[in-house]
Amino acid sequence: MASSGMATITPAHLEQLRRSFRGDIIDPGSPAYDDARRVWNAMFDRKPALVVRPTSVADVQAAIRFGRERDLEIAVRGGAHSAVGHSTTNGGLIVDMGRMNTVQVDPQRRLATAGGGALLGHLDIAAQEHGLVCPVGVVGHTGVAGLTLGGGVGRLQRHFGLTIDSLRAVQLVTADGQVVRASRQEEPDLFWGLRGAGANFGIATNLELDLHPFGGTLHRGVHVWPAADVHEVWETFRDWAASAPETVSAIFTVGIGETEADDPGTIANEPVVIVSYNHSGAATDVERDIAPLLAGPRATKVTATSEPYLTAQGSSDLTLAWGSRTAILGGYVRDCSPAVLDAFVEHVETAPAEGSISVTMLGGAIGRRDDADAAFTGRAHPFDVSPDTSWADPAEDEANLAWVRDAMAIVEPDLLPGRYINELSDEGPDVTAAAYGEAKLERLRALKRGWDPANVFRLNHNIAP
Ligand SMILES: Cc1cc2nc3c(=O)[nH]c(=O)nc-3n(C[C@H](O)[C@H](O)[C@H](O)COP(=O)(O)OP(=O)(O)OC[C@H]3O[C@@H](n4cnc5c(N)ncnc54)[C@H](O)[C@@H]3O)c2cc1C
Structure with missing residues (x-):
């Protein structure tokens, strides 16, 4: 189905919409339009015919x-963080859920109900008021809905599992306007998808x-080595991953050292290996649980802190602010061979911008559930490899996309x-x-044929009906 473009919306159509819609209606003539059409990744500068911000299910x-x-x-649109511009459109309609962002917490039932436009920061703050937590991602302005409907990984993933593992139910408005509640008991097949x-x-x-x-303290550390140590650091990290308790989540990254003036141990502008971890257990266990990481080569720089969970969760909100151009890809591996590690180092040296390649430790609570439990696929694997890069100049888009693909x-x-x-x-049928x-794709297609046969919701990693 092709978009029919802006010309299809007349003042009479808008008047008709206003009769049944209580939220914001923003058209290209509105002073709010340019702000309303922006998304997090500046690569997707699109011009919708209309942006609406509902305030209710009826809207x-x-x-x-x-x-x-x-x-x-x-x-x-939830938090507008899509890597591939799925929450915006040229000539179409953006349904921006941003006004439906309340989070209600029932501490007795240990349950949060988050609106379809709530952000991770809203959920984190509301839950921590009661000494509770939902495992979500690492940046406060990501949308709860977009993150959860795709899977959801973050600082507590090995402790409490993927965000979908904490999902109890979803209230959904379907393509034909029905309001459906999906859970393990109600519409269980839809809930699976x-x-x-x-x-x-x-x-x-x-x-x-x-x-x-969750007590609310994270013990966090960052260890940095020169790239010459990449093989030994990987072996240390891989062995640690096999035995680390579920309270440890960690990432091994090959990147370029940051320029920090007068900071001893910093390896500026050279390839480095970085291991960063979050320990969500007792302070008294940290030394014991981190010890295997110290068994390998001596790091040239080590930082360690204990901080409130909410501080950690907000710590990247500014560095990963809206407006940069970003590309990311990912996939699962069992191990990284010496040849692969050498190629990672060489590849980050040739990155056109700030490129790095991360290998995230999975396992723990993520791997305890059967892969068949949900459409999400890959939870049994030990590591997720993900290159990503950010840049400012539109002329560098292709070079950066090529760089993550080559990685x-x-x-x-x-x-x-x-x-x-x-x-x-990247997106598409492959x-x-x-x-x-x-x-799983077959099962998803059957679900799509049942719930959205006309593929009304196609700005996503699309399941063709
Ligand atoms: C800075 C940054 C940090 C990130 N950190 C993490 C992380 O730590 N862990 C992690 O797992 N992922 C992370 N991500 C990836 C993130 O989970 C995905 O980009 C996710 O899709 C974003 O959801 P959103 O609601 O913010 O985005 P949007 O662009 O608004 O939406 C993404 C997709 O979800 C759909 N969607 C959004 N809201 C709804 C809704 N209410 N109902 C139905 N569909 C909806 C959209 O249509 C679109 O297809 C990060 C992304 C960025 C940019």
Whole structure:
């Protein structure tokens, strides 16, 4: 279905929408338009015919009805962090859920109900008021809905699992305007698909999430080595991953050392290896649990802090602020061979911008569930490899996209089944097939045919019906 462009919306159409819609309606003539159409990744500078901000389920129903009647491509927006511009459109309708952002916490039931436009920061703060937590991502301005419907990884992933593992139910407005509640008991098949391919089936108006008691302190460390130590550091990291308790989440990164004047131990502008960890257990256990990381070569720089969970969760909000251009890809591996590690080092040296390649420790609570439990695929694998890069100049878009693709080519022969769709700047049928595998894709297609046969919700890693 092609978008029919801006000319389809007349003042009479807008008047008709206003009769059934209580939220904001922003058209290209509105002073708010340029701000309303922006998304986090500056690569996607698109011009929708209309942006609407619903305030209720009825508004969401009216928005979908309006978009369908006018044959407008519908983009659904939570936190606007999509790596591939899925929450914006040229000439279509953006349904921006940003006004439906409340989070209610029921501490007795250890349950949070987050609106379809809530951000991670809203959820983190509301849950921590009661000494509770939902494991989510690492940047406060990411959307709860977009992150959760794709999977959700973060600082507590090995302790409490993926965000979808804490998802109890989703309230959804479907393509035909029905309001559906999906959980393990109600519409269980839809609930299965929502956990990993969720943007395909409707607009989530709220998500019910299990909360876990959590004291609220994270013990965090960063160790830096020169790239010459990459083989030994990897072996240390890999062995640590096999035995580390679930309270440890850690990332091994090959990147370029930061320029920090007068900071001893900093290896500026040279390739480095960095291991950063978050320990969510007792302070008294940290020394014991981190000891295996110290068994390898001596790091040239070590920092360690203990800080409130909310401080850690907000710590990247400014460095990863809106407005840069970013590309990211990812896939799962069992190990990194010496040749792969050498190629990583060489590749970051030739990055056109600030490129790095991260290998995230999975396992722990993530790996305890069966892969068949949800559409999300790959939870049983030990490591997730993900190159990413950021730059400012539009003329460098192609070079940076090529750089992340070339980084993935290094590990291509070692890739295990599945991809995490939230870390993919590439899209298309091959990408979707790689993300879910043939058997799950078939099941997802059947679900899509049932819930969205006209593919109204197609700005996502799309399951073609
Ligand atoms: C700075 C940054 C940090 C990140 N950190 C992490 C991290 O730590 N862990 C992690 O797992 N991921 C992380 N991500 C990836 C992130 O999870 C995905 O980009 C996710 O899709 C963002 O969701 P969103 O709501 O912010 O984005 P949007 O661009 O608004 O939406 C993304 C997709 O979800 C759909 N969607 C959004 N809201 C709804 C809704 N209410 N109902 C139905 N569909 C909806 C959209 O249509 C779109 O297809 C990060 C991304 C960025 C840019």
